[in-house]
Amino acid sequence: MNTLIIILIVAVLVAVKPTRRFALFMLPWALFGICYDAMRLYPNYRVNPIDVRGLYDLEKSLFGITVGTQCELAAYAEACKGSAQAILAAGKVIPSEFFALHHAPFMDILAGLFYLCWVPVPMGFSIYLFAKGGKCRKYGSRLAWAFLTVNLIGFVIYYVHPASPPWYAMHYGFTPVLGTPGNVGGLGRFDALLGFPVFHSIYGQNANVFAAIPSLHAAYMLVALFYAVKSGRSRLTCALFAVIMLGIWFTAVYAGHHYCIDVLLGILTGVVGITVFEKLIMRIPLMTRTCS
Numbered sequence: 001m002n003t004l005i006i007i008l009i010v011a012v013l014v015a016v017k018p019t020r021r022f023a024l025f026m027l028p029w030a031l032f033g034i035c036y037d038a039m040r041l042y043p044n045y046r047v048n049p050i051d052v053r054g055l056y057d058l059e060k061s062l063f064g065i066t067v068g069t070q071c072e073l074a075a076y077a078e079a080c081k082g083s084a085q086a087i088l089a090a091g092k093v094i095p096s097e098f099f100a101l102h103h104a105p106f107m108d109i110l111a112g113l114f115y116l117c118w119v120p121v122p123m124g125f126s127i128y129l130f131a132k133g134g135k136c137r138k139y140g141s142r143l144a145w146a147f148l149t150v151n152l153i154g155f156v157i158y159y160v161h162p163a164s165p166p167w168y169a170m171h172y173g174f175t176p177v178l179g180t181p182g183n184v185g186g187l188g189r190f191d192a193l194l195g196f197p198v199f200h201s202i203y204g205q206n207a208n209v210f211a212a213i214p215s216l217h218a219a220y221m222l223v224a225l226f227y228a229v230k231s232g233r234s235r236l237t238c239a240l241f242a243v244i245m246l247g248i249w250f251t252a253v254y255a256g257h258h259y260c261i262d263v264l265l266g267i268l269t270g271v272v273g274i275t276v277f278e279k280l281i282m283r284i285p286l287m288t289r290t291c292s
Helices: 002-015 017-025 027-038 053-063 070-079 081-090 095-101 105-115 120-132 135-160 166-172 185-194 198-203 216-230 235-254 260-279 285-290
Strands: none
Touching: 002 017, 002 027, 017 027, 017 135, 027 135, 053 081, 053 166, 053 260, 070 081, 070 095, 081 166, 095 166, 095 185, 095 235, 105 185, 105 198, 105 235, 120 135, 120 216, 120 235, 135 216, 135 260, 135 285, 166 185, 185 198, 216 235, 216 260, 235 260
16 A cells, blocks of 8 residues: 555656656655565565574674673563563673663653654755755765665565564564564653654554664664765764764664664665665666766
């Protein structure tokens, strides 16, 4: 249904002459939405087995936090019933398990605000550059196509290595259950404080919960920041984008949506995607004309 709506909107904008150029500019954003929605049709867990325990254990070996007392261990086990036995056996918790107990309303609000920037800020900035015209317009187009490139790389990795997020292990344990609904994780605290189901409405529409690697949330603002610098935006704008980017990286782990490993691989995906687009795809004559 979402795909049909996107196609219909783009078709209408293309059909009307005054909006045709804008519709073509928005094409990579439309393709991103269509590709994301299409993952519902053939989930990645039909292609390869889901990594639940392996990623959890690797996270604990690299970033595990040693728990000092049995009382603390019991508290973590109670908060994270799915991974309770693993917590008690290792005497350690992963960062997301640590934040399941150590959180504060101020941080919950800040984390929710950061996470809501994941697509709106890159897309809004791209549209701003397009509307500004002149030399800025080409950077708006390049941002959009680089964003799509990063996503396509990420989507391929989703199918090569399906992986569950931390909240899955914390709630359900280490056995993959196909068709598991999306979960807000720690972002549910933001909804509770706000008194409105912001993230419940977003993650209720999640195309696939077994897509933790890489964290594309970690890549998106990296793309926006790169083209903010490239297009000569002010230091204040670049600094704001950098803060949002770091905030999203932190929130991904704080809210239990990604392991630290996922975030690092998401950053790498962003770097690779930008490089592939700028150094390879931009050499294609059609793309050169589109983004100039």
